[in-house]
Amino acid sequence: xxxxxxxxxxxxxxxxxxxxxxxxxxxxxxxxxxxxxxxxxxxxxxxxxxxxxxxxxxxxxxxxxxxxxxxxxxxxxxxxxxxxxxxxxxxxxxxxxxxxxxxxxxxxxxxxxxxxxxxxxxxxxxxxxxxxxxxxxxxxxxxxxxxxxxxxxxxxxxxxxxxxxxxxxxxxxxxxxxxxxxxxxxxxxxxxxxxxxxxxxxxxxxxxxxxxxxxxxxxxxxxxxxxxxxxxxxxxxxxxxxxxxxxxxxxxxxxxxxxxxxxxxxxxxxxxxxxxxxxxxxxxxxxxxxxxxxxxxxxxxxxxxxxxxxxxxxxxxxxxxxxxxxxxxxxxxxxxxxxxxxxxxxxxxxxxxxxxxxxxxxxxxxxxxxxxxxxxxxxxxxxxxxxxxxxxx
Numbered sequence: 001x002x003x004x005x006x007x008x009x010x011x012x013x014x015x016x017x018x019x020x021x022x023x024x025x026x027x028x029x030x031x032x033x034x035x036x037x038x039x040x041x042x043x044x045x046x047x048x049x050x051x052x053x054x055x056x057x058x059x060x061x062x063x064x065x066x067x068x069x070x071x072x073x074x075x076x077x078x079x080x081x082x083x084x085x086x087x088x089x090x091x092x093x094x095x096x097x098x099x100x101x102x103x104x105x106x107x108x109x110x111x112x113x114x115x116x117x118x119x120x121x122x123x124x125x126x127x128x129x130x131x132x133x134x135x136x137x138x139x140x141x142x143x144x145x146x147x148x149x150x151x152x153x154x155x156x157x158x159x160x161x162x163x164x165x166x167x168x169x170x171x172x173x174x175x176x177x178x179x180x181x182x183x184x185x186x187x188x189x190x191x192x193x194x195x196x197x198x199x200x201x202x203x204x205x206x207x208x209x210x211x212x213x214x215x216x217x218x219x220x221x222x223x224x225x226x227x228x229x230x231x232x233x234x235x236x237x238x239x240x241x242x243x244x245x246x247x248x249x250x251x252x253x254x255x256x257x258x259x260x261x262x263x264x265x266x267x268x269x270x271x272x273x274x275x276x277x278x279x280x281x282x283x284x285x286x287x288x289x290x291x292x293x294x295x296x297x298x299x300x301x302x303x304x305x306x307x308x309x310x311x312x313x314x315x316x317x318x319x320x321x322x323x324x325x326x327x328x329x330x331x332x333x334x335x336x337x338x339x340x341x342x343x344x345x346x347x348x349x350x351x352x353x354x355x356x357x358x359x360x361x362x363x364x365x366x367x368x369x370x371x372x373x374x375x376x377x378x379x380x381x382x383x384x385x386x387x388x389x390x391x392x393x
Contacts, residue, residue, distance in 0.1 A: 020059055024097040028066060029057040031089050034081060041075040044222030046212075046378050047091070048075075053386055060195035063188065066098035067367075067374035070218040072238075073228035073307045083306070096309035103366045108183040115362035116315065126358045127322070131351035133169075137161065157271060160343050161350070163263070173357045180361035185369050189377075196377040197384040205379035212375050216242055228307065238299050244292030245323065246368075251285025252330070271337060282330065289327035293320050319364035325352045 021029060032051050035041065042048045046068045054061055071092045081087040100116065107113035212218065219239040221227050226236035259278040262268040272279045297320050300313070329349035336342050360366075 021062070022101060024094065024101055025059060025062045028062045028094045028098050031091055031094050032057050032062075032065070034087055034089055035075075035091065038081070040080070041078055041091075041222070044074050044078070045070065045072065045218040046375065047095075049382065050378055053381065053388065055388055058195065060191045062098060063102050064192040064195055064374055064377060066095040067102060067188075067370045068218075068378055069095035069099070070216075070371070071096055071308055072219055072221045072226075073304070074221040074223065074234075076306060077228055090306055092307050093309060096312065099367065099370070100309055100312050100315075102188065102370060103362075106184040106188045106370075107362060108180045108187075112180075112362055115359075117311075127325075127351060127355040130354035130358070131347060133354070134161070134347040134350045137165075157342075157346060158269070160346055163269065166350075170354065170357065173354065177357050177360040181366065181369055184361065184366070185373050188370060189373055192374070192377055196381040199380050199384055201376060201380060202383070205383060206376065209372070209375040209379040212379075213372050216246075228304065237295065241292045241295035241299060244288045245296060246292075248285045248287070248289030248292055248327065249323065251281050252289060252327070253285075255279075255282035255285060279334075283334065286327045286331045286334075289323060290331065293324035293327065296320050297324070315364050319359075322352060322356050322359070326356055 032054075035048065036051055036055070039048070039052065042052065047065055050065050050068060057065075069092065073092050075091050076082055076093075079089050079091070081089040083090060104113035104116040107116065216239050219227055219242060220236070221234050226234045227238040228234045255278045258281060259270055259272065262272070262278065263270070270278070274280070274283075297317065300316055300320065326349070329345060329352055333342070333345045333349050336345050
């Protein structure tokens, strides 16, 4: 019977000999071979039951399992082979590196995948471009020079930017983001489906995966007490801040969608007053998004460096900052309606939203899309017979 040490050597040889695997993918394959021999963390999250259904790990298996990982850190702190042990098993960090690679590999169009490696700079440039665009437009449309940016306009928002102009600017950018993300995750789905039994989606599997996504089930650390922040401390704060951010974002999106229906179906143009549905949804969503992103920023700063990929920190923080800026400028815009601060705040808000839309397919937002796809495939696969006849789901 092979010892853990011999399995480690075999895994390294397999990884080094497989020219189809990148260095991060080969490292995940090596570590999963060790984990498969140990199985101490088998009940922690979806990663380990999926792992036990495999004896070897090809590219599609690695991409699938890496995107199942929620980077809670529990397995790292439970692992007897974690650094400084010579096996150097750090599953959260290895998985994070592969996830970053999958976002770039499956980006559409492929040439723009490199933006993931320069996301901090890309976001800054997109934000500058967005702000410049709307400030120039504000000055040009008002025809009053820079003074147009701090004068109370007649007609509210649409007295500065006509509705049709805003639709013409934002709709193509948003639709491109949806198209790019859809085509990217479609390629990912096609690659991982054969590696996850090939069985089609079923209603029970879809319901289970949806529940896991909406509850952020696997951010409980495997023991229900949450993720690790630094050293061996754990808390539910990360899960709660993710919930505030996710549902805040969805409420803001719902507010925009309802306002669109009001405008086109009911001939009720913005702005809206309380207690209108768009204002209620947007107000609650904006506050939730601002609190959630502020909390995530603080937790990101406190996170132990071994818990993730340090190279992705700029991407993580850029996305958090942009969501926070979108929420806070939206709330400030609401408070400043009818005042001389409205034009400048409107330019700031619209510039932030434009930058958010433009960078959605090439930033941290992608992790939610790919993770959802992996959770769906996991829910399908676990309902199929175990191909190696070992382990329990």
